[in-house]
Amino acid sequence: MESLRRTFRLLTYNKVGFIGLLGVIFFVLMAFVGPYFVPLDTKTKVDKIYEPPSKTFWLGTDSEGRDIFSQIVHGGKDVLVVAFLAGIISTTIAVVLGSLSALAGGGVDGLIMALADIVLTIPQFPLLAVLAGLVKFNNVTLLAVILGVLSWPALTRAIRAQVLSLREREFVEAARALDLGTKHIILKEILPNMMSYIAINLIFAMTAAIYAQVGLVFLGLVPFSGHNWGVMLSLAWTRGAIFFKDSLWYIMSPVAAIALFQLSLISFTRLLEEIFNPRLRTSV
């Protein structure tokens, strides 16, 4: 009970961060649990085109008279899955390669850094456009893997620099004198000191993956498979939704969903900072 209360106090310590966390939880619930409660409206209703929000259509209707809200609910899952997967893949690669580079040094270091430089040089979007022509991106996991594999180098360099600096610290030297072992030094002495940085970068990698993904779909480089905020945006665009005042709800709904989710994630990083850095919280 006491520890539950402590956790709660820790989570609410930063107000902005806590609101971000609530936002993230809201979107996750909406995307994964929502579809069970809100059936996807696929029926064309010619008499209900571009209706404003009402009790039946919470966010109005699209160019074919379908409920926008149900599309938003169903369109989140793919976006979120790709974001989480891509973020975790790129962050894991970055932490492993960055630490390895710093600790091994020599040729391994040179090789990893050269590889990072090459990947950094490749312009991501054109490459994705070319790849879209070669591979079918209809698989969500594949898209996440490609996005993840392309976005590790920047964080890898930062991690390498941090490990290089941290391993010279006196507490690491003391751990060496105490013969605590390499595993302890990496996992218990060095890693916790980078955790807030890694967690925040994970979130940033996720937001980048969302934009990359939505962008690809929006440009039509990824085949429209299923429902997805990017697909909605692209459809709204190609149906000329930006030219009609009535269609504002159609195009703005996916934009708002993406923007609000991104904002929640970014606010959430404020909380992460405090969770992983004991120096920032004084009262808990």
Add this chain to the structure above:
Amino acid sequence: MSTQEAQELLSLHHVVMEFKVSRRATVRVLDDVSFSVKEGEILCLVGESGCGKTTSGKIAAGLLQPTSGEVRFRGQNVWTADKATFRQYRRGVQIIHQDPYASLNPTQRVEDILSAPLLRHKIARNRREAHQQVLDLLRTVDLTPPEDFIKKYPHQLSGGQRQRVSIARALTLRPQFLVADEAVSMLDVSIRVSLLQLLERLRDQMGVAYLFITHDLAVAKYFAWEGRIAVMYLGRIVEIGPTPQIINNPQHPYTRALLSALPEADPKATRSKQRVHLRSLDVPSLLNVPRGCSFHPRCPLFEEGLCDGKVPELHAASNGVQVACHLNENEKVAA
């Protein structure tokens, strides 16, 4: 504690330490440094900043491998010894760092910091036993009541308290030898004395020997009165001997200069004290160490042809003092 029959615990033999500063150039930070410390003995290493005190400490603690020369622990060369012997040495020698703000991991609580070595080396069999031992350790270093400290993060403690935690951590493996690298230099004077008393108590109770590194001769005098002092200058030991001898009757001109800069408690004594006038106040760069006796450009007793030719070796002077000075080789330098 009698040091007569005590056994030699740790010694450095002709240790040279060089660091690469560029592709071609190396800098020699330690040049032919030898000393030994017996069980329960205090050896104080004094000298200006940059003279190689900390490097000597790290070599003694096994954190740096010397370029050449030997480090012996209980008579065995630790860098050629088998793993088990090295491990024994590693655990038997611990270090206390200067900066209590940098030497404790900010992400760990006091309990984590102290219990990790206890659990790793099976000194405590389980968490509960470790918890008890952590409480005992905190009591040993006068952090009482220990329950108040055990859940704290380092940033919640004061400098003196942090340094006590850092001493407690060094004690977890029950070492026989502690390298205290400027361990009290960053603390307030009021806290300094109580910490020095703590270190002395550990020596009396647990028989811990010290390599006590400091730039402050007053601290050295206070802490190592029963032990010995080694004075370092530019990577060499220039004078080594029992503390009272070094303080009252310094042989090397550099030691004299250091002592004459030390204020006395009595202002009259301070004013009447004879200052040694150095010929230069700049410490030469280690990249360009003067030929012969490295102190000769600053030495007030400099004799041309003698001092700038050959490097003086440590040789026995009076009362167990060894000194590296040409002018001292045949006769005592006139006071």
